[in-house]
Amino acid sequence: MAAFALGWSDADGRPHNGDGGKGVRPTIAMLSAEAVGGTAESALPGAVAVELVHAFSLVHDDIIDHDERRRHREALWKAYGVGPALLAGDALLALAVSRLAGSPEAMTYLSAALIELVNGQTADMAFENRPWHGPNAVTIAEYTAMAAGKTGGLLGAAAAAGVCLGGAPELADRMWEMGLDLGVAFQIADDMLGIWGDPRITGKPVYSDLRRDKKTFPVLAALAGGHPAARELSTLLSAGVSDEDSLRHAARLVEQAGGRGIARAQADRRLAAALEVMDECLPGATDLRALCASLVNRVH
Amino acid sequence: MAAFALGWSDADGRPHNGDGGKGVRPTIAMLSAEAVGGTAESALPGAVAVELVHAFSLVHDDIIDHDERRRHREALWKAYGVGPALLAGDALLALAVSRLAGSPEAMTYLSAALIELVNGQTADMAFENRPWHGPNAVTIAEYTAMAAGKTGGLLGAAAAAGVCLGGAPELADRMWEMGLDLGVAFQIADDMLGIWGDPRITGKPVYSDLRRDKKTFPVLAALAGGHPAARELSTLLSAGVSDEDSLRHAARLVEQAGGRGIARAQADRRLAAALEVMDECLPGATDLRALCASLVNRVH
Numbered sequence: 001m002a003a004f005a006l007g008w009s010d011a012d013g014r015p016h017n018g019d020g021g022k023g024v025r026p027t028i029a030m031l032s033a034e035a036v037g038g039t040a041e042s043a044l045p046g047a048v049a050v051e052l053v054h055a056f057s058l059v060h061d062d063i064i065d066h067d068e069r070r071r072h073r074e075a076l077w078k079a080y081g082v083g084p085a086l087l088a089g090d091a092l093l094a095l096a097v098s099r100l101a102g103s104p105e106a107m108t109y110l111s112a113a114l115i116e117l118v119n120g121q122t123a124d125m126a127f128e129n130r131p132w133h134g135p136n137a138v139t140i141a142e143y144t145a146m147a148a149g150k151t152g153g154l155l156g157a158a159a160a161a162g163v164c165l166g167g168a169p170e171l172a173d174r175m176w177e178m179g180l181d182l183g184v185a186f187q188i189a190d191d192m193l194g195i196w197g198d199p200r201i202t203g204k205p206v207y208s209d210l211r212r213d214k215k216t217f218p219v220l221a222a223l224a225g226g227h228p229a230a231r232e233l234s235t236l237l238s239a240g241v242s243d244e245d246s247l248r249h250a251a252r253l254v255e256q257a258g259g260r261g262i263a264r265a266q267a268d269r270r271l272a273a274a275l276e277v278m279d280e281c282l283p284g285a286t287d288l289r290a291l292c293a294s295l296v297n298r299v300h
Numbered sequence: 301m302a303a304f305a306l307g308w309s310d311a312d313g314r315p316h317n318g319d320g321g322k323g324v325r326p327t328i329a330m331l332s333a334e335a336v337g338g339t340a341e342s343a344l345p346g347a348v349a350v351e352l353v354h355a356f357s358l359v360h361d362d363i364i365d366h367d368e369r370r371r372h373r374e375a376l377w378k379a380y381g382v383g384p385a386l387l388a389g390d391a392l393l394a395l396a397v398s399r400l401a402g403s404p405e406a407m408t409y410l411s412a413a414l415i416e417l418v419n420g421q422t423a424d425m426a427f428e429n430r431p432w433h434g435p436n437a438v439t440i441a442e443y444t445a446m447a448a449g450k451t452g453g454l455l456g457a458a459a460a461a462g463v464c465l466g467g468a469p470e471l472a473d474r475m476w477e478m479g480l481d482l483g484v485a486f487q488i489a490d491d492m493l494g495i496w497g498d499p500r501i502t503g504k505p506v507y508s509d510l511r512r513d514k515k516t517f518p519v520l521a522a523l524a525g526g527h528p529a530a531r532e533l534s535t536l537l538s539a540g541v542s543d544e545d546s547l548r549h550a551a552r553l554v555e556q557a558g559g560r561g562i563a564r565a566q567a568d569r570r571l572a573a574a575l576e577v578m579d580e581c582l583p584g585a586t587d588l589r590a591l592c593a594s595l596v597n598r599v600h
Binding site: 060063064065082083084086087090091093094095097098101102103104107108110111112114115117118119121122125 | 360363364365382383384386387390391393394395397398401402403404407408410411412414415417418419421422425
């Protein structure tokens with residue numbers, strides 16, 4: 001089941017050359033180690049740990065969100081059942097922790113990322129039951145804290161573990177902060193792909209976030225602005241959108257109300273903040289810099 | 301939700317003075333630290349970590365097993381839903397890991413216990429789909445490996461973390477092994493309570509293991525013996541038992557076929573092995589010794 005989750009085998013255990021994900025987090029860990037003069041190999045335990053934590057979180061997220069598809073295939077719980085998938089997720093996490101158990105500096109960041117991840121996930125889930133307008137509506141600040149936790153913690157842990165294992169633990173706190181900014185930028189880009197991305201490329205069902213009342217950045221930004229389309233959008237979302245036509249219309253309203261532009265600008269601003277830290281701490285890390293920038297300008 | 305899982309509050313968040321569990325694992329950690337000359341306080345991070353891992357495993361187990369009751373109350377998933385409970389379990393595990401992130405020696409045992417726990421749980425779950433007789437029947441050796449993992453690993457980690465944090469890491473490997481034996485004894489005692497215990501005291505529905513084809517030690521031992529009652533038991537179990545009368549009859553057959561006596565003897569043998577290691581490594585640890593013995597002779 002772990003091999004299926006990692007894209008290495010199909011549901012019958014036969015080898016599968018599929019989409020195992022982009023490997024962003026382990027690459028960040030290894031490039032960060034190299035950027036401080038270590039070898040890529042020195043960061044391997046950290047690289048493996050962050051990728052396993054990422055796999056764990058996807059497996060559990062799909063159960064929680066009832067998402068049936070992941071990376072152009074069935075989600076793990078859909079292929080094997082909820083109980084086995086839950087336990088396989090736990091196994092991935094247990095293996096992740098075992099990779100860094102003997103490296104307390106790197107472990108501290110992995111552990112912090114786990115707590116951030118769960119907090120972010122909890123907030124994201126709670127947001128689904130919050131209204132689209134009124135005093136209980138989700139604020140941009142709440143969204144940002146959620147995204148920093150859900151997505152930024154593990155990116156920060158990847159970079160922090162990388163510099164720890166590469167021999168420069170004194171840079172780890174800055175790398176962690178860098179990761180939080182990068183995570184917010186990454187999550188906003190992800191939200192945008194969920195509305196305007198090509199589902200054949202992303203592998204996610206189109207408009208699934210809108211369908212389930214996910215409080216994504218472009219929609220929150222659209223509603224927070226004063227554009228007339230915002231009012232129509234608010235009414236539409238509060239009534240609940242489920243058919244294709246309303247979903248398409250809602251996506252258009254988000255764009256008209258400025259949500260797409262504000263999201264793009266905010267993602268760019270957070271990315272710039274992350275790159276500024278990187279330029280200061282790891283001045284020669286051109287590959288790492290390019291990788292981070294590509295995360296915010298991606299199509300899948 | 302964590303407070304509910306730990307028995308500190310009810311489902312509405314009001315304080316609750318209920319059954320938060322026996323606290324066996326943290327007590328083992330603290331007594332182990334004292335036994336090597338450390339303070340109970342020195343073992344606190346380990347004590348908290350093993351109790352949180354235990355809480356995590358109960359929360360996820362109840363989801364996997366569809367158990368609706370835990371400690372005389374609703375199971376967490378029953379009170380809050382599967383998704384939130386799954387995530388609350390993850391949070392308990394994340395907090396556990398954070399307690400020991402900076403203590404690599406103790407962390408190594410906690411991490412090993414996590415892997416053992418998941419392996420044991422996986423085996424236990426897989427056993428439910430195996431037949432009661434024939435070449436694919438679960439063997440006593442398979443049961444023992446499952447119980448050592450599912451129950452022994454965390455007891456071993458409690459004792460090993462305790463001696464590490466108390467200042468005697470050189471004893472940790474022996475404590476880990478001691479925990480595996482103790483875990484098998486503990487699990488057999490648990491299996492016996494599931495058949496012959498008083499559900500008003502244990503807080504578990506009576507005969508739930510028999511009802512769901514759990515491969516418990518007393519039943520496996522009964523079936524492995526040559527007593528005539530074993531054949532009737534095998535036929536009854538293979539047909540599936542669900543009504544109260546058949547369940548009661550099955551329990552009587554397990555006892556007639558010798559399952560109760562063999563289970564008692566095997567639990568005593570494993571406990572004796574654990575106590576032998578303890579007497580050798582921690583000769584003055586009378587409280588710890590008494591605690592471990594009490595686990596195998598308990599009524600809840």
